[in-house]
Amino acid sequence: MSGTVSLLPERATAKAGCTEPAVIRERGQHEVFCGLTGIVWMHRKIQDAFFLVVGSRTCAHLMQSAAGVMIFAEPRFGTAVMEERDLAGMADANEELDKVVSRLLERRPDIKLLFLVGSCPSEVIKLDLSRAASRLSAQYSPDVRVLNYTGSGIETTFTEGEDRCLASLVPELPQSRSKAPELLVVGALADVVEDQFARLFGAMGLGKVAFLPPRRSRDLPAVGPNTKMLLAQPFLAETARMLGERGATHIPAPFPLGAEGTTAWLKAAADAFGVDPMTFRSATASAEARARRALEPFRETLAGRRIFFMPDSQLEIPLARMLSRELGMEPVEIGTPFIHKAHLSEELALLPEGVTLSEGQDVDRQLDRVRAASPDLTVCGLGLANPLEAEGLTTKWSIELLFTPIQGYDQASDLAGLFARPFDRRTRLRV
């Protein structure tokens, strides 16, 4: 991305929103995770999948650090650590990989889907994992399907790992034979959230709603020209593009964060399927009212508080929209690794006037801006949180927003709670 970008929303909203925001674009040190980190939650979501990173000791060490204690729970991921002899010749590396995979599959007959996950070292030495995946797929079919995607830091930032993983599933999806339009919800959600959404769609009369990723690899949803996709997460550029190539159309919507956001997200789907407004209201009104009531106590803590987002997951813009509109917070700067104009069009239109967006990062210069702005709350990664706290700033560490159910009506107050807790703690402590 380069040059100035106009961010006109595709549908003008009633309120003048953040239609022409200033976007700071910076190059420099990025204080972010690579896409491999996505495995930490994806391996729990797809229960019969195994993620094999082909990488270095650094990759194994990252997975261990990011997964913390989970590493002990027989995780469905591992790293094939490349050694010096693997770097010497390509043929050898492929043989080694075959050996690792065959032993892995012997030991874990429960695996039905194996992802070979590319890393920086494997990309730089140009180890062709897609060829390895098709070779191994042929060898192990029909029992095991072998796919590949890259989670390398040179290609992906944090949540883009999930995007690439889901994109690698798209060619595997069966062809839809449906004559009527079908709804596909895209993005890994907490099981409880997924179930709530399924119930809400059911109450609107949309019975047949599919989710990608599925909980088991054999339950892949079908896709075709009648598929309408609703993105549950803002970081799914590649997946949406691939689904588009299979004929699916994108339903523009803000993301389902907060009471208002969830309603707007559901409404976009309801409108796309011609759900009668009365039916929509009766399906959603009580849950929305419940969510609004649950948010009320948090307004007191959060209204008027200035918030600064360091780039991390691409959730920053939807979060800032929810926190500003539903809780009265004031975003100072919203940093995000990547701004996908089309997917965020509905969100950008709802941002407060005059907010600063930043795409990419030069962490030292951004920290200078944080210090100059002295926000009430800084949303950042774990590498920055304690140092900023020590400087007297209040922080909220961002990775928790990926590991906590925050979407939908009944998680709206949990989401607000995540941002309120640091303030609550500050007022309690007397030491």
Place this chain on the structure above:
Amino acid sequence: MQLTVWTYEGPPHVGAMRVATAMTDVHYVLHAPQGDTYADLLFTMIERRDKRPPVTYTTFQARDLGSDTAELFKSTLIRAYERFQPAAMLVGASCTGELIQDDPAGLAKAAALDCPVVPLELPSYQRKENWGAGETFYQIVRHLSGEPEAGEKPARARPSCNILGATALGFRHRDDVTEISRLLAETGIDVNVVAPLGASAADIARLKDADFNVVLYPEIGEQAARLLKKTFGQPFTTIVPIGVNATREFLAEVRGLAGLPANEANGATRLPWFSRSVDSNYLTGKRVFVFGDATHAVAAARVASEEFGFEVVGLGTYSREHARSVREAAKSHGLEALITDDYLDVEAAIAEAGPELVLGTQMERHIAKRLGIGCAVISAPVHVQDYPARYSPQMGFEGANVLWDTWVHPLVMGLEEHLLGMFREDFEFTDDALPSHLGPGARVSAESEAIRVAAPAPMPTEAAARSPETRTSLWAGDAEAELKKIPFFVRAKARRNTEKFAEDRGLTEITVETLYDAKAHFAR
């Protein structure tokens, strides 16, 4: 390729970060792809540091590979120098940086910075974290310690030494340094410089003023100590003061190096009395398995046998570079050392040895939990709970007190152990419960677990690939029931001994009689 879920050590550049972060005015510029900044949170979260590590990463992405990554490195270096104004800089590459071969050393030279630059060659695909830390510290000393000065050293009232090897993210390094500094002061020896922990670049130039060096962590400090010996003629210590006896020997060693008269240092330690008090009688001969880095594993094995009266039934390390000392120590305990960095090998060895206590790392804590065995942590890698707020050295006399409390804590207390052996039917105090003082919770049957580990493990390794023994078939039902009456912490061993006894005699069935015949046989 090696299939890995858990790695005992990070890559070597993490070792270099540990040295840079330990020091006060050194900055490290690392040629690394986007994402390698995850390492920052080891320091800010696990060790809970209140500052960012002094590391600037180039964080190159794919689009940079098409252009000039070397230029990116150079501009990052110059910007980092201008922003942080360090007294010295370290330059190097992470594993991916190594592959693109941009030569950070040459680029740093071309940048002609106004401070010393220490280039680091850390082969990521051969070496690991501790080696990286040792090599980095060595290079810093080589570049910054200056030339030997002609003439006499200035006369001082007291002999002085440097303390070498403590780093950021080191297991209990903070308090070990405090404890040993105090002991040295009481002995009449001044501490000249502690390095790398807390040292500045100028402090490295002052290393030569000391009379000798104390090497607390050989994995990290020994290589630098050898260089200082060669360059400035400073001798260095060889005894690591973990445990009462080792601390006494260490103090004798430093007195010798400092030219002080020998004396019997008894020190303020409670361990000997606690260990001799009758309450500790039941600890005699408890079977313990020890694993960790070479220094801590060897020290712990000695303390366990000499000072606790335990029996060491397994000893190993993941530090391949220092395996020799562990092999020698294992021999002295009548054991074959386990040298591996594959945790499944360690798990299999622990299951095989059937210990009552495991002294190990964070990973052994998990293995022991699965096997239903008590565990205490003696070595890195460790998690956040082993960077405690309270004073908790491993070294010196206070360290010995800490070891005592820590190692005895996971064991079932004496009276409870007796009653578990006496009365097997109690509905509350069953032996598949955790020790009472550790709160509620069930232990996994170490028995079934030992068999499970010997069976195909979820991840392939040579150890796990050993054929599973289908040995349960030998046991008659009443013998199996009788075996259950043996307390859990010796049951696995009793099972193994009985099976070996039966096998040696070609028995086709194990009866209650066989069980007691075997018991009598092995008691001789």
